[in-house]
Amino acid sequence: MKILVPFKSVPDPNDATVVGAAASTPKSVINPFDEIAIEEALRIRERGEAAEIVGITIGAPTVDEQIRAALAMGVDRAIRIDDSRALDPYAVARILRVLIEKEAPHVVIMGKQAVDDDSNQVGQMLAGLLRWPQATFVSKIEFLSNKTRARCTRETDAGLEVIEIKLPAIITTDLRLNEPRYVSLPGLMKARRKSIEVLTCDQLGVTVRPLTTVLSTARPPKRAAGTRVESVEELVTKLRQEAKVL
Amino acid sequence: MDFAWSDQQRELLDAVGRFASQQLNYDVIENDREGVFNHEAWKKCGDFGIQGLLVPTEYGGLGQDPLTTVAALERLGYACKDNGLLFSINAHMWTAIIPLVYNGSEAQKKKYLPGLSNGTLIGGNAMSEPNSGSDAFSLATTAVKKDSTYVLNGSKVFVTNGPVADLLVVFATVDKTRGPDGISAFLVEKDSPGMNVARKLEKMGVRTSPMAEVFFENCEVPEENLLGKEGGGAFLFTRSMTWERGCILASAVGSMQRLLETCIRYANERKQGGQSIGKFQLVASKIVDMKLRVESCRNMLYHYAWLSAHRKSVYLEAAMTKLHISDCWVKCCEDAIQIHGGYGYMTEYEVERELRDAIGSKLYSGTSEIQRNIIASMLGL
Amino acid sequence: MAESLVLIEHDRQQVKRPSLHAITLARKLGGEYALLVLGHRLDGIAASLVSYGACAVVVADDPALAKPLADRYATVIAEAARKRGAKTILGTSSTFSKDLLPRAAALLDAPMVTDVVAIEEMDGSISYRRPVNAGSMFAIVKVEGDRRVLTVRGTAFEAPAADAAPCPIKRFDFDAASLPNGIQFISREERKSDRPDLTEARVVVSGGRPLKDKETFERLVGGLADALGGAIGATRAAVDAGMAPNDYQIGQTGKVVAPELYIALGISGAIQHLAGIKDSRIIVAINKDPDAPIFQMATYGLVGDLHRIVPQLIESIRRA
Numbered sequence: 001m002k003i004l005v006p007f008k009s010v011p012d013p014n015d016a017t018v019v020g021a022a023a024s025t026p027k028s029v030i031n032p033f034d035e036i037a038i039e040e041a042l043r044i045r046e047r048g049e050a051a052e053i054v055g056i057t058i059g060a061p062t063v064d065e066q067i068r069a070a071l072a073m074g075v076d077r078a079i080r081i082d083d084s085r086a087l088d089p090y091a092v093a094r095i096l097r098v099l100i101e102k103e104a105p106h107v108v109i110m111g112k113q114a115v116d117d118d119s120n121q122v123g124q125m126l127a128g129l130l131r132w133p134q135a136t137f138v139s140k141i142e143f144l145s146n147k148t149r150a151r152c153t154r155e156t157d158a159g160l161e162v163i164e165i166k167l168p169a170i171i172t173t174d175l176r177l178n179e180p181r182y183v184s185l186p187g188l189m190k191a192r193r194k195s196i197e198v199l200t201c202d203q204l205g206v207t208v209r210p211l212t213t214v215l216s217t218a219r220p221p222k223r224a225a226g227t228r229v230e231s232v233e234e235l236v237t238k239l240r241q242e243a244k245v246l
Numbered sequence: 247m248d249f250a251w252s253d254q255q256r257e258l259l260d261a262v263g264r265f266a267s268q269q270l271n272y273d274v275i276e277n278d279r280e281g282v283f284n285h286e287a288w289k290k291c292g293d294f295g296i297q298g299l300l301v302p303t304e305y306g307g308l309g310q311d312p313l314t315t316v317a318a319l320e321r322l323g324y325a326c327k328d329n330g331l332l333f334s335i336n337a338h339m340w341t342a343i344i345p346l347v348y349n350g351s352e353a354q355k356k357k358y359l360p361g362l363s364n365g366t367l368i369g370g371n372a373m374s375e376p377n378s379g380s381d382a383f384s385l386a387t388t389a390v391k392k393d394s395t396y397v398l399n400g401s402k403v404f405v406t407n408g409p410v411a412d413l414l415v416v417f418a419t420v421d422k423t424r425g426p427d428g429i430s431a432f433l434v435e436k437d438s439p440g441m442n443v444a445r446k447l448e449k450m451g452v453r454t455s456p457m458a459e460v461f462f463e464n465c466e467v468p469e470e471n472l473l474g475k476e477g478g479g480a481f482l483f484t485r486s487m488t489w490e491r492g493c494i495l496a497s498a499v500g501s502m503q504r505l506l507e508t509c510i511r512y513a514n515e516r517k518q519g520g521q522s523i524g525k526f527q528l529v530a531s532k533i534v535d536m537k538l539r540v541e542s543c544r545n546m547l548y549h550y551a552w553l554s555a556h557r558k559s560v561y562l563e564a565a566m567t568k569l570h571i572s573d574c575w576v577k578c579c580e581d582a583i584q585i586h587g588g589y590g591y592m593t594e595y596e597v598e599r600e601l602r603d604a605i606g607s608k609l610y611s612g613t614s615e616i617q618r619n620i621i622a623s624m625l626g627l
Numbered sequence: 628m629a630e631s632l633v634l635i636e637h638d639r640q641q642v643k644r645p646s647l648h649a650i651t652l653a654r655k656l657g658g659e660y661a662l663l664v665l666g667h668r669l670d671g672i673a674a675s676l677v678s679y680g681a682c683a684v685v686v687a688d689d690p691a692l693a694k695p696l697a698d699r700y701a702t703v704i705a706e707a708a709r710k711r712g713a714k715t716i717l718g719t720s721s722t723f724s725k726d727l728l729p730r731a732a733a734l735l736d737a738p739m740v741t742d743v744v745a746i747e748e749m750d751g752s753i754s755y756r757r758p759v760n761a762g763s764m765f766a767i768v769k770v771e772g773d774r775r776v777l778t779v780r781g782t783a784f785e786a787p788a789a790d791a792a793p794c795p796i797k798r799f800d801f802d803a804a805s806l807p808n809g810i811q812f813i814s815r816e817e818r819k820s821d822r823p824d825l826t827e828a829r830v831v832v833s834g835g836r837p838l839k840d841k842e843t844f845e846r847l848v849g850g851l852a853d854a855l856g857g858a859i860g861a862t863r864a865a866v867d868a869g870m871a872p873n874d875y876q877i878g879q880t881g882k883v884v885a886p887e888l889y890i891a892l893g894i895s896g897a898i899q900h901l902a903g904i905k906d907s908r909i910i911v912a913i914n915k916d917p918d919a920p921i922f923q924m925a926t927y928g929l930v931g932d933l934h935r936i937v938p939q940l941i942e943s944i945r946r947a
Binding site: 013088089090093112113115116117118119120121122123124125126127128129131132133134135136137139151154155156157158159160161162163164165166169174175176210211212213214215216217218219220223225226227228229230231232233235236238239240243245246 | 638696697698701721722723725726727728729730731732733734737738739740741742754758759760761762763764765766767768769770771772807808809810811812813814815816817818826830855863866867872873874879880882887888898899905908909910911922923924925926927928929930936939940943944947
């Protein structure tokens with residue numbers, strides 16, 4: 001079985017607390033949900049159910065560092081679509097769709113959302129474009145019927161839901177699917193011998209224009225600082241009399 | 247002179263930093279209090295590739311050069327607060343792995359290096375004795391050849407990793423009358439009959455690194471476990487000690503950097519008398535001194551490693567590096583405590599532990615006095 | 628006349644009220660809007676939707692839609708949008724709408740904006756404000772094209788008034804036999820609770836990892852929630868540790884709530900969690916660590932051991 005894992009390079013969400021990073025420039029990492037997807041693909045392979053794991057990403061050469069991290073985790077080969085434009089989820093889905101059709105994987109596993117954009121759209125849009133089944137916000141994956149179907153547990157607002165989908169399909173990962181392994185130095189060494197193929201949209205034969213434009217970004221207004229209370233009695237009194245919420 | 251790291255080195259160092267900060271900082275205060283060795287953290291380091299950094303790839307290591315290795319250890323010291331864990335890793339690398347790499351037979355290397363590289367085997371050495379510390383070569387442990395074994399008798403003290411080691415490089419004399427030329431090194435596996443790893447020793451600092459006394463009472467060691475040749479032990483020890491002196495405080499440079507950053511943050515946040523204490527010159531001056539120390543130590547460390555990588559003689563540089571970093575580390579820790587005031591004295595703030603850990607650096611791998619003697623003699627005095 | 632189509636969510640018995648909040652945005656956008664429900668045996672649900680000022684309640688009712696299978700639902704939504712000439716398709720953010728609407732967007736060749744919290748109109752074009760980076764920033768975006776799909780953050784829009792004259796209920800016909808067959812529903816947890824819905828409750832009491840285990844979590848967090856007639860929430864850490872089920876999780880990738888009163892027990896205040904509670908009117912934080920980031924956001928902060936404090940708090944509230 002061939003697994004395709006699309007992943008995105010995002011600014012490190014833990015930047016303030018990452019120790020060991022040298023000065024200044026904002027660090028980029030593999031989107032945490034995509035890292036979970038890569039980890040799941042690796043575990044599926046370790047179970048003997050997959051033979052090849054291909055990582056794909058869209059971006060400028062600066063994202064090669066994240067590609068090497070994915071290869072160091074154990075992805076077999078990687079493809080970077082060279083495009084440094086600000087793309088919206090629909091543009092990403094339209095580009096990835098062409099590559100997926102070309103690579104013809106049995107399953108695509110990817111993060112449910114990117115932690116910088118928080119849109120949670122690409123996987124579902126891909127499934128729509130390809131007319132493939134989808135399983136979103138998945139916390140467990142099992143392959144059945146000689147890997148023609150997958151049984152997936154989904155995390156929904158009402159609790160856990162179990163569905164079965166025919167393959168090939170799109171699966172998006174949620175937090176509790178697994179805990180990704182850290183990149184080891186032996187993995188890093190091995191990764192240096194793995195290949196990164198670079199393609200342009202032209203070479204893929206796809207021309208897309210993002211339909212969404214970000215006009216501006218801003219910080220939300222800070223909540224006014226509150227007060228400390230010293231006892232339960234004081235808290236209850238303030239909630240009752242000051243906040244009038246009890 | 248190119249002071250920049252290559253892309254590959256930077257990638258490796260960043261991976262070390264990420265790994266250490268996320269995986270190695272659990273329960274450090276409790277483990278230090280109880281003197282507990284973190285087996286899980288050791289194993290993670292082994293899986294990650296730390297212990298085998300320098301080991302040639304054909305024996306399961308990563309074949310990295312000395313400069314990349316010390317930089318990795320520096321980054322490890324920056325990102326990992328458990329100085330005891332790092333002390334154990336260092337003992338393992340310099341006292342067990344290096345002698346095997348340089349003096350091991352093919353069979354010995356094949357047998358032990360893969361496990362030592364991935365951390366499944368823990369190594370150390372047994373050199374010091376109750377009556378021989380600085381005067382190492384006056385050791386009294388004997389090794390008598392009997393048929394196809396050597397029989398060891400004696401007692402060793404300050405054996406780092408002793409309680410958990412799978413393999414110790416034990417130094418004993420086959421002929422006391424030959425002085426240093428009688429000293430030989432032996433690979434002794436744990437639970438060898440006649441080998442008794444006795445009580446765990448409690449220390450002031452690096453308490454998460456286990457240490458014990460080890461007694462040998464008619465301990466039989468197969469002759470194929472002689473490391474190097476009979477009488478070659480002193481040379482072997484000196485060579486591995488030179489590595490140790492140059493490299494063992496690489497992680498201390500990282501620790502100092504971390505302390506420096508902690509102090510800067512604290513000095514900016516802590517306000518007294520209506521302003522940040524960092525604005526007081528007496529506080530700022532200490533931080534400036536810390537910065538100077540970090541920079542000079544780092545430069546000495548890298549220079550030593552560069553010379554080593556280029557196979558130049560480093561006996562002098564190793565002693566200078568060890569002496570200078572240990573002095574600076576202790577001073578940085580003292581300054582860090584002072585800058586933090588009362589909080590610097592509190593266990594919770596993890597500043598006092600750094601000083602307790604640092605003091606040992608003026609004692610192990612040759613005391614500061616010994617390093618000065620070495621440097622003096624290398625200067626022709 | 629551009630029409631909006633609002634996807635309404637239900638649980639087979641009744642409408643999920645937070646999903647109605649998208650109607651408020653549809654009203655703000657101006658023009659006519661229709662409400663869309665999918666499922667099976669929807670008469671009662673359809674009837675409950677006639678007073679929200681829509682031009683029609685569109686009902687796709689068929690056994691093939693008994694379960695919310697993404698491929699079938701998205702196909703029907705896209706078809707309904709096309710047939711009715713709808714240019715804006717909206718829903719309130721939920722795992723239901725997030726599963727379906729992006730797929731429908733792709734079928735409609737339309738871009739989509741997730742978690743709209745406000746709109747602005749300038750020179751005849753509309754821009755949408757949405758949270759990014761776990762809510763630590765906002766982005767103002769505009770979209771081009773003939774159609775667009777939006778999800779709205781329920782807590783950012785008021786519940787719509789149901790005081791309009793009743794509108795017609797229109798049955799939407801489609802070819803059920805040609806619907807996709809790639810997804811099969813197997814099972815769903817059904818947990819009945821007497822407590823209010825987390826996203827609708829006036830009071831939410833939430834717990835973090837210091838609650839230690841499921842029993843303690845239920846006793847303290849549940850106990851306090853019950854004393855206040857509120858709902859229970861949890862941090863990711865608490866859910867990961869098995870103290871609470873996933874649907875209690877509040878935060879960047881869980882639920883976003885904005886109750887009158889949010890009480891955080893043993894929660895340090897990771898950015899990802901704060902993203903889910905920022906718009907609560909009153910936030911109370913109880914934590915042993917005086918430096919916990921949550922105290923910077925809390926209206927009232929009490930430093931101390933929650934295991935000691937919460938029973939006292941429950942007692943104090945019950946006494947009054």
